[in-house]
Amino acid sequence: MISMQPIPSSSPSNFLFYVVLVIFLTSTSITSSYDGGNETDHLALLKIKSMITRDPYGALTSWNTSLHFCDWYGVECGKRHRRVTGVVLQSQGLEGSLSPHLGNLSFLREFYLFNNSFQGAIPHEIGRLKRLSLVALAANKFNGVIPSNLSGCLNLQILDLSSNKLVGSIPKEISFLSKLSFLSLGYNKLTGGIPPLLGNITSMETFSVLDNPVGGIIPDTLGNWKKLVGFHSGGCNLSGTIPDSIYNLSLLANFSLGENELTGSLPRGIGAMLSHLEFLQLNFNRLTGPLPSWISNCSKLRTLDMTDNMFSGKLTIDFSKLGDIEGIYLSLNNFGSSEADEMNFIDSLKNCTTLYRLDVGYCKFQGVLPRSIGNLSDQLGSLNLNGNNLHGNLPASIGNLVGLVGLYFGRNQLIGSIPSTIGKLQKLQYFDLSENQLSGQLPDALGNLSSVNNILMFSNMFEGEIPSSLGNCRHLLQLLLNDNKLTGKIPPRILQLSSLSITLNLSQNNLFGSLPTEVGDLKTLTALDLSYNSLSGKIPSSLGSCGSLSSLSLKGNLFQGMIPPSLSSLKGLVKLDVSHNNLSGQIPRFLERFLLEYLNLSYNDFEGEVPHLGVFANASAFSILRNNRLCGGIVELGLPKCKETKKHKHKFPVFVIVILIASSLLTIICLAYAWCKKKSKSRPSQSSMRDRFLKISYTQLLKATNGFSETNLIGNGGFSSVYKGVLNEDDDDTLVAVKVLRLQNRGAERSFMRECEAWRNIRHRNLLRIITSCSSIDFQGNDFKALVYEFMPKGSLHDWLYASEGTSRLNYIQITNILADVASALDYLHNHCVPIVVHGDLKPSNILLDDEMVAHVGDFGLARFLGTTSYQNSSTGIRGTIGYAAPEYGLGSDMTTNGDVYSFGMLLLEVMTRKKPTDDVFNEGYSLHKFASMALPDHVMDVIDLNILNIYQGVCEADAQKIEECLASTIKIGVSCSVDSPSLRMNMEKVVHELRRIQNTLPNIEI
Missing domain, CATH: 3.80.10.10 (Ribonuclease Inhibitor)
Structure with a gap:
């Protein structure tokens, strides 16, 4: 306390002195007190830094004494008191544990550590932070329980602890957080049910416990969340019924409860208030009863997914009111009423202009297939009515659905003939009319299906000859016409379809005549x-x-x-x-x-x-x-035993004569060839590298790679080692990459054969160019096989992604160009090759870059030509690399182009986030796909690699907005390609189109 003495009024100089002294002492006192609070924050931040064991991007480099802590990277301070109000360190690759000294940052409002690798328990001291409004610790490795004393953070509005390894139950004390509007606990290991007391948080807008073994029932009290917009509790082992109170949440837009054990039926008399509903996903439960008609009032509905339940009765939804609907998934239910008009719901779909997928397969519909089916949107891509009891004719109006890619009418009771209008479906790839009672002749119009891959028409009553026009279906992989009444001869044109690579089944018909020699074209x-x-x-x-x-x-x-x-x-x-x-x-x-x-x-x-x-x-x-x-x-x-034949000792064996004659002829041929070759050497060669090195020896490769030395080794794989080499031909040194197979490894020889077969059939600017192959023996007499490629001087995409600190990294424009190159190569393999090629092992290390940074896809050792022997997978077969291989491969599914699309999606997301799909953070149901999809649409910048974000330097606000839109669009492509369901993945043709569009948006931005 400053002691104030009376100031003599007669002494102006003394008066001034005292005034200055008072101001100085007062300010010193205030500063001292202020610095005390600052020092607490300062020490707390240093303690937090001390427990961080890895900082790969140098985010904490500025956390030192040369700067005030308010100027440290990721630290935000209040302007008035200069106290820490925010710690924002998302996506920095930080590792370590979280210091209990966090609890000393008493002015902290936002704590944002999203997408790092923190582990250990969340310190209980966090409960001291009364001012805290946002906690985002998602996508880390935190374990232990959720601190119950979070209830002390009374101003908390956002709590995101998803994608960690948290265990235990959801603390009921969270119910004291009266301002909480966002609670995300998905992708952990939480148990113990959803606490009913959470219903007391009337401010709740988004609630997610996705993919936790929570168990228990859905509390009726959650109906108190009148502001709720998103409810995500899929894959939680929930049982019991859905409380009626949930259906009165008028702001609900996303209601997702798939993959649980829910029972009961959906109420009929309530739910009319759900006018904002966009996603209704109750798939893979055990729900019963009819679908209530109030769903018709959900005018904003985009996805209706009720797959694999026990719903029954007549479908009474008036889909004409659902103008934004994109996907209707009702398969694997018991719908059907035996009423004559039970298929009339098709009529109400004609106004659904955005409908892309209608899936009502394997139900119990028994009505007539209505002619109005041809009035559905021309944007409809998939129409699945498989496995019902539909009867009547296949209407000619089906030809109006020109957007169809998949048409599934198999396992019904359809009669009559196939209308010629079917030829209008130019985009159709999968056509299934199997196991019906269709009859008549197969129309010539089938030959107009220029994109079709699969035609399944077995087990019908078709008659007449097989139309020769099917020979026009140049992309056909599978043709099943068995178990019909077809007659006549097999048309040679069908046997000349080199694309046929899966199955040609013409059995159980009345075909006659000889088997045409053209059958040899089905290679x-x-x-x-x-x-x-x-x-x-x-x-x-x-x-x-x-x-x-x-x-x-x-x-x-x-x-x-x-x-x-x-x-x-x-x-x-x-x-x-x-x-x-x-x-x-x-x-x-x-x-x-x-x-x-x-x-x-x-x-x-x-x-x-x-x-x-x-x-x-x-x-x-x-x-x-x-x-x-x-x-x-x-x-x-x-x-019986076979009788021994007598031996003629004096008769000269005929086979010896044959061998002698053959040997003589072979000698003459070899001499003639040597003479011709000698003559040709005297002429100037105009051949390419591929022709000149068509023949290459083990000795040449040994010399080219300096004896396959370690210094020349540039890569290792499961079946091979790759060496840099210099081939010398006609005094012209050529850099090459020599891939030497490890033939002692099981599957290596098969890999070599597949790769040779692949390179013999494919040519594209974005595919690695092969020069030649070598199949010989080494100096020890062991088999030796190698492939020689054009050398790629800029290395692999993996090398650029994970280059050492301080080296140059890829910018966004380069990344976009590389992704477009890879997509273009896959589009060629999937849609323009005959037969179609599945790469099978797409990953950054198999993407190689030339001098101009143009990407080339390489390594076809696991490639499949759809329908060849290599396509037939055994349960133990190699199907790609963990993290990049499609999830269906793990369930024994055959390799398909959709698997390559998944791998591309993971590769894209890895390039954009610089996170490998096998990073430790991705486990227990949490994946790179989910990591990226959770950021869409508003938080994409949080997951983008920091090096890519350098694109923002020096750009104007308009360009910055364009960049953000492009970044979000790129991530969206990766997410769309890497969804679990193969049929829902974006096809490569569309991927190329989208990436080209993004490229065209960026040219004027300098990086």
Whole structure:
């Protein structure tokens, strides 16, 4: 306390002195007190820094004594008292634990550590912060329980603890936070149910406990949340019924309770207040009863997902009121009323101009398929009515749905013929009319389906000839016309569809004539079934050209003669059935070498000895019944022994003569070839590198890579090592990358063959260019196989993403260009290659960059040509790299182009966020996809890599807004590509279009 003495009025100089002294002492006292509070904040921040063990981007570099802490990066202070009011350190890659000294920042209002790698418990001292209004600790590794004394933060409005490893129950004390409007606890391991007391928080607007094993019921008290906009509790093991009070929350826009164990029915007399509802997702529960008509009043509804419940009765929703609806998912329910008009709901959909997907498959609809189905939106991409009891004709109006990509009418009772208007569906890729009662001739208009991949029309009553126009379907992968009444000969044009790579099944018809020699053009076909027809003549030797066949059935025909020796080329056969024909001759010995799992030669006229090896060593794997002139074989067959043939000692063996003649001819050919080659060397060569290095030896590659030295090693993979090399040809040094296969690793040789096959069939500016291959032996006599590629001087995308600190990084324009290049390559593989190619292992290390930073997709070691032998996956087969491989592959699904789309989506999100999909933070249901999707649409900047955000430097406000829109659009593409459901992923053609649009928005922005 300053002691104030009387100031003599007669002394002006003394008066001035005292005034100055009082001001000085007073200000000193105030400053001292103020600095005391500041010092508390200062020390608390230093304690927080001391427990951070890793700071990869140097976010805390400024946290030192050279600056006032209010000027430290990520620290916000009040202007008046200079106390810490905010700590904002999102997406900095910080690791460590959170210091209890956090509780000393008594003026703290916002604490934002979203998307780091903090671990350990959330300190209880956080409950001291009375002024705290925002806590965002999502996307970290915090464990332990949620501190119950958070209830002390009475001003808390936003609490986001999602995507951590928190356990225990949701503290009921949170109910004391009367200002809380946003509570997100999703993607943790919380149990113990949703506390009913939370209903006391009348300010709640968004509530999420997604993907927690919470259990219990939905408390009726949550109906007190009159301001609620989003309710997200999918995958929470919730049981019981949905309280009626929930349906009166008039502001609710997103109501998601999928993947629970909810029962009961939806109320009929309430719910009219849900006029703001946009997403209603109750899929994968056990809900019963009819869908109430009040859903018609939800005029803003975009997604209605009731998949896989037990809903029943007539569908009474008036969809004409749902003008914004995009997706209707009602499959796997018990809808149906046996009333004549039960399909009239189709009529009410004609005004739904944004409808893209209508999925009402595998219900119990029994009505007539209405003609009004042709009035649906021309934007409709998928129409699924599979697995119902629909009858009537397929209406000609179906040709109006020109936007259809998938049309699924299988497993119904449709009758009549296919209307010729079907040819208008130029975008149709999947066409399923199987297992109906359709009849008449197949229309020539089927040949107009220029984009179709799959035609399934088996198990109907079609008659007449197979239309030759099907030969126009140049993208056809699978054609199933079996179990019909088709007659005539097999059109050669169909057999010339080189795109056919999955299955051609024409069995159980009345086809006759010989099998056309054009069958040899089906070089990538996996399964061919022509059984139970009246085909005759000899099996054409050209069938041996179908080197990808794994299943061949010619059973139940009139084929005669011998099995042609050319079939020895079908080394991938797993199933062969030629039973019930008139085949003769000996059983070919080459069948012993095949890896056959099933062989049926029964009911023919084979003679001679039955082989002993391969499939013939297992009596349960093959059948030779009713071939009465066979002998020998394994004991289990019970056949007579074969008679020994007499040996002619003095007769010169014929095979020796043949060998001598062949050797002489071969010598003459080789001499002629050498002479021609010598002549050609004297002429100037105009050939490309590919031609000049068509032949390359192990010795050349050994020299080019300096003996495959460690200094030349530039990469390692599961099956191979890659070396930088210099090839010297005609005094011209050429940089190359030499990929040497580790043949001792299981699957390496198969990988080599797949990659050779891939490069033989594909050419594109954004695919890595192969120069040649080498298949030889090394100096130790071991097999040696290698592929030689054009060298990419700028390395891989992975190298650029994870370069050491201080080196240059990719900017946004470069990233956009690279993504567009990769998308363009995939679009080519998926939509412009015949056959379609699935890359199978898309990831940053397989994206290589040339001098101009143009991206090239490489490594086709896991590639699949749809329908080839390599496409048939076993349960133990390699299907990509963890983190990038599509989730359906883990469930045993076949590899498809949709799997590549998923990998591209993960790659895009990794490039944009600089977070690997396998980072430790992504576990227990939380993924890179969810990390990015949670940021849409308003928080995208929080997940973007900081290096990309350098694009903002020096731009005007208008350009900044454009950049933010482009960044959000890019993230949206990645999220759309990486959704779990394969059918919902964006196709690569659209990805290319979207990325080109983004590129066109950015050219004038300098980086």
